[in-house]
Amino acid sequence: MITPLIHRALTREDLAQLVAEIGRLDQAEARAAEEAIQTGAVDNVLDSPVALEAVRGRGGVPAAVPLSILWYVPVRAALLARGVSDVVLADYTATLPVVFATWRAVRTVARGENGIDVWWRYVASLPDGTTAQAEGAADVAALALWWAGCFPEWVSRGMGGPGMLRAYVTFAAQALALAARILTPRPPLHVVERGRMWAQAAEQAEALHAALSETRRDYLGRDVHSTRSRLERFLGRLN
Numbered sequence: 001m002i003t004p005l006i007h008r009a010l011t012r013e014d015l016a017q018l019v020a021e022i023g024r025l026d027q028a029e030a031r032a033a034e035e036a037i038q039t040g041a042v043d044n045v046l047d048s049p050v051a052l053e054a055v056r057g058r059g060g061v062p063a064a065v066p067l068s069i070l071w072y073v074p075v076r077a078a079l080l081a082r083g084v085s086d087v088v089l090a091d092y093t094a095t096l097p098v099v100f101a102t103w104r105a106v107r108t109v110a111r112g113e114n115g116i117d118v119w120w121r122y123v124a125s126l127p128d129g130t131t132a133q134a135e136g137a138a139d140v141a142a143l144a145l146w147w148a149g150c151f152p153e154w155v156s157r158g159m160g161g162p163g164m165l166r167a168y169v170t171f172a173a174q175a176l177a178l179a180a181r182i183l184t185p186r187p188p189l190h191v192v193e194r195g196r197m198w199a200q201a202a203e204q205a206e207a208l209h210a211a212l213s214e215t216r217r218d219y220l221g222r223d224v225h226s227t228r229s230r231l232e233r234f235l236g237r238l239n
Helices: 012-025 027-038 042-046 049-056 067-081 087-099 103-112 116-125 131-150 152-156 163-183 189-203 205-219 227-238
Strands: none
Touching: 012 027, 012 042, 012 049, 012 067, 027 042, 027 049, 042 067, 049 067, 067 087, 067 205, 087 131, 087 189, 087 205, 103 131, 116 131, 116 163, 131 152, 131 163, 131 189, 131 205, 152 163, 163 189, 163 205, 189 205
């Protein structure tokens, strides 16, 4: 089951690496960030413009920070720019590329099959109205958002075209809404809260997709490590 896992799992070492990267840009900002972390104002640091600049790195090379921070900071910034301020939604969105960074994780969701028809059949095969169906729906929704946000070329290729991206995002919103309808009225409290989070994610599916799509330009491409790819990402930031 794909749930937010970054924010609560950040360690002092993770934050120290972020402060070190900030220090490469501005020592005064790094000292201020360290002081903020010491007082518990971690979100102020993660949301700061200098953290975003540091994480994106220079010359097309991302910063030497954990994968979780590498995705969380720019995703959070992209969502804030779209009026989505909920920390949990930012955490959830950034969690998707971190979780799906390995193909093993991808293949465990809906038995590794891709495509809206296959995913709907998978959800429909689960007992109606059960927690298992809610969790299955939420997982394939996460997979759809990840594909559409991080690998739009794959989603759009062939006969599908650009319209397939919208179909993936619409599917994700519907699947998340189904999970929310099943879980929101069902105790215990942590299950209810999970349902509410998925309801919010369903409402903001377009923004979540846009944040992933914007962030992936810094890290992903057909040839992630090529000189040309790094140059294109660098020039994209300048624009």
